[in-house]
Amino acid sequence: xxxxxxxxxxxxxxxxxxxxxxxxxxxxxxxxxxxxxxxxxxxxxxxxxxxxxxxxxxxxxxxxxxxxxxxxxxxxxxxxxxxxxxxxxxxxxxxxxxxxxxxxxxxxxxxxxxxxxxxxxxxxxxxxxxxxxxxxxxxxxxxxxxxxxxxxxxxx
Amino acid sequence: xxxxxxxxxxxxxxxxxxxxxxxxxxxxxxxxxxxxxxxxxxxxxxxxxxxxxxxxxxxxxxxxxxxxxxxxxxxxxxxxxxxxxxxxxxxxxxxxxxxxxxxxxxxxxxxxxxxxxxxxxxxxxxxxxxxxxxxxxxxxxxxxxxxxxxxxxxxx
Numbered sequence: 001x002x003x004x005x006x007x008x009x010x011x012x013x014x015x016x017x018x019x020x021x022x023x024x025x026x027x028x029x030x031x032x033x034x035x036x037x038x039x040x041x042x043x044x045x046x047x048x049x050x051x052x053x054x055x056x057x058x059x060x061x062x063x064x065x066x067x068x069x070x071x072x073x074x075x076x077x078x079x080x081x082x083x084x085x086x087x088x089x090x091x092x093x094x095x096x097x098x099x100x101x102x103x104x105x106x107x108x109x110x111x112x113x114x115x116x117x118x119x120x121x122x123x124x125x126x127x128x129x130x131x132x133x134x135x136x137x138x139x140x141x142x143x144x145x146x147x148x149x150x151x152x153x154x155x156x
Numbered sequence: 157x158x159x160x161x162x163x164x165x166x167x168x169x170x171x172x173x174x175x176x177x178x179x180x181x182x183x184x185x186x187x188x189x190x191x192x193x194x195x196x197x198x199x200x201x202x203x204x205x206x207x208x209x210x211x212x213x214x215x216x217x218x219x220x221x222x223x224x225x226x227x228x229x230x231x232x233x234x235x236x237x238x239x240x241x242x243x244x245x246x247x248x249x250x251x252x253x254x255x256x257x258x259x260x261x262x263x264x265x266x267x268x269x270x271x272x273x274x275x276x277x278x279x280x281x282x283x284x285x286x287x288x289x290x291x292x293x294x295x296x297x298x299x300x301x302x303x304x305x306x307x308x309x310x311x312x
Contacts, residue, residue, distance in 0.1 A: 071263065083263060096252035103259065103268035107228070107239060108280040110266030112259035124264040126294050134286025142282065 025131035028078035032070050062147040080128040084143045086121045093117025094154055102153050109146045121150050185236040185284040188212045219303045236284040240299045242277050249273025265302055275310055
């Protein structure tokens, strides 16, 4: 009996430690409000904006405005993927060679031009199943690290 | 004592359930050999290959298409990021405009053209910290799920 309790207690401790290291994202993913709360808790701007019936989070870092769009959402408002996206309104736009060289040289973030040759940079992240807040923090760290490089790429 | 036992048993069951649902990738990341084991467990062919500069990557295939998994941010053989990558040798290459349309319309995978205008599709994922095998499976399913649209897009 003593041994059984000891094993069970060890499991309790392991379970608790696992939880602290990597808090799970709920099954089905996050709501747009939870994403705003997560971002706001880190001191970043996190405004909810509604465009054509879809709500996204509007934020900023490193002097760059960016949005977080929710994807693969269910009726309960939980979304299993999101996309960080930053668009830049340039006076003369930029060219396809510039975005191609970005896509060749950089990991994670893909670039494209819109119809007016303005560049957009996007990074897609899956949240569920099996996602944790620790992994989301890490992915957001990648996005933040790319922002200065993005500005340099387009002379912003 | 009975009550303690019940609580401890519940914790055991909970931990076991969590373990089954979302097994953690080690905090230091994954090794090339572990990636091979993970792919082989799915019944796929996979081998560790050495590149010219001595670094290792994993070669594999799905739906008749060869692709590689490159490892990044490595320390002592464990890597905290991976990149899925597939390239195609086209007779006439692809246009930058067509590559741009892919990057504008599709999520997750970035596409760039090399010096011969051949297309390379890549998808980056952080695998530590806070990442589970369940999340890796989910991301891998995203990658393989894109293969048919990739082939159609480049008329392969």
